[in-house]
Amino acid sequence: MNRTIAEKDFKLSKKAMARKDWRKNWQIYLLFLPLAVYFIIFNYIPMVGILVAFEDYSVTKGFFGSPWVGFANFRVLFTGDEFLIALRNTACMAVLNLALGFLPPIILALLFSECHLKPYRRFTQIVSYMPNFVSAVVVCALVTEFFGMSGAITKILTAIGFQEQNWLANTQIPVFWLIYAFIGIWMGAGFGSVIYTAIISSVSGDLKEAAALDGANRWQRIRYVVLPALLPLCMMNLTLSVGTMFLAGWDKVLLLYMPKTYDVSDVLYTYTYRMAFGNSVNFGLSTASGLFQSIIGTTLLIVSNKINKKLTSYGLF
C-alpha cells in the first residue's frame, strides 16, 4: 500500500518536474529547434542517405525510386582491382603519415621550450605555424612546383644522385606516399606543436629549476621532468590520430594525383570521388566505397577512444 502511494507520488513528481522544466526552460527548447533542424538536414539525413550504397541509384529515379540491390555494390567493389589498390594505398599512406608525422610536433615543442631567447623563439614559432594556414590548393601547387622537373627539391635530389624527374609522376612504391607524408609534416608540425608547448610550459618553472639545482643536465631535465608530463597527451594524441587517420585530409591527393600514377596514388577518397563526379558516374558504388571507408574509420575511432580512456582517463567522447 505504502509502496504504491510512493510510486504514485514519484510519478506525479516526475510529471510535475517535467512541467516545471518546461515552464522554466521552454525558451531553451525553442532555441534548440532551429539547431536541431540544421543538424538533422546536414548530418542526420545524409546518414540515412548511406542506404544509397545498397541501391542501384539513378539520378532521375532519386533516392526513393531507385531499386534495392543489397550488397551488389560491395561485391563489385571487392572484386575490382581499382578499389583494392585504392584500399591498399589508403592503408599504407595512413600508417606512413602517422608514423612519420607523429613525432615532429613533439620534438619541435621540446626545441621551442629549450630556446631561452624569447623573441627568437616566438619568431621561429610563428613562422613555423604559417604552412598550416595555407590552403590545400596552394600547398599542392607548391608541391607540384617543388617536386616538378625544375623544382627546388628535384634539384637537391638530383644533386645527391637521383635521376632528374617529375617526382609526382614517379610510380615506384614509396615515392608518392613519402611526398604525401612530407606534405603533412610541412603543414602540420609547426602548428601541431602548440598543444605540446602548452603542456611543457605548464610544468616547467619550479620543477625544472629544482632539477637543475640538483645537477640535472638539459637531457636529464627533459628525460625525467618534461617527458613524463608530456606522455599522457602523447598517448592521447597517438590514439586519436590512429582513430582519425582513415577519415580526414585526403583532398590533397585529389589535387596531386594523375591517371598515370593511380596505381600508387589512388585512395578510397579519390576513388569515391571519381565514381561520383568522374566520367563514369555511379553514385551507388561511390557511396558504398565511402561507407566502407567510414566504417573502418569509425571503428578505429571508437576502438582507439576506448583504449585512450583506459590509458589516460581522457576521451573524445
Added chain:
Amino acid sequence: MMSTGDIIGDAVIMLILLLVAFISFIPLWHVVMSSFSDGQELLSHKGVVWKPLGDFNLGGYKLIFRNSNVIKSYLNTLLYVVGGTGLGLVMNVVAGYILSRRTRFRPLMILFFIITTMFSGGTIPTYIVIRALGMTGTPLALIIPGCTNAMFILYMMNAYMAIDRSYEEAAAIDGAGHIQIMFQVLLPQAKGMAIVVAVQTAILKWNSWFEASIYVPTQRSLWPLQLWVRELTTNTTEFLKSSNPDYNQYLIQYAVIVIATVPLLAAMPLFISKLEKGIASGGVKG
C-alpha cells in the same frame, strides 16, 4: 653559470629552429619572388627563386586584376567567409548556451551533437541532400553547410560552463531572461572562445575548395578564389602555344597564389595568440 656544453646545446637548438623556420617559409618566399620576376627567365629557371629574376615586374598582377573572374571570385570568397562565419557564430553562441543550461533534456541534446562527430553520411549522401534542397549552383551551398560542427559547439559549451554561476543568478534575480543572460551576462565572458571558433570557421571557409568544386562546378561566376588558384596553377604553359606568347601569362599562377594566401598570413598576428590559448585550454582540459 652555463657550461660550454649548454652553450653549444643552445646554439644547436637555435640553428635547428632557424632551419625549421627556413623550410616553413621558403616555398612561400619562392612564390612571392617568382610573381615579381620576368616570365621568360622564370620559365627556364631551376630551383628556388631567391630574388626577382630579371627586372622587377608586376605583369602577372596586372593580368590577374584585369581578369574580372578573379576579382569576382575574391568577392565571392569574402561573401562565403563572412556569411558562413557570421551564421556559424550565432549558432555556436546559442547552441553552447543551450547545452550549458541545466535542463531536463540536456544529456540528450549533447548526445544529439556528439553522434555527428562519430558518424557521417559522407560526400555523396550529403551532396544528394544539398541538391535536393535546390542549393547546388547557388552561393547558399557554400555558406550554409559546414558553418559549424559539434566540436565547435561543445567548445562553446565548455566556455559557458567555466563561468561562475553567481553572475547569471544575480541577473536572473534582476529579472533577466535567457536572451539577456546569454548575450549580456555570459557572452562577454565567453567571447574568447567564440572568437577562436569564429576564426577557425573563417579559415576553413577561406581555404575551402572541394565544396565549391562539387556544388558550383560549372558556375564560374560563383567560384571562390581557391578554385581559381587550382584552375590557374594547372595547365600553366598553354599560352606557349600561341605564336607570340605573352610571358606574363606564366606569372599569373604565382600572382594568384600570393593574393589567395598573403591576406590570411598577414592577419595571423591578429589571431594567433588567441588561437594558441584556445588550443591550450581545450587540450589541457581534454
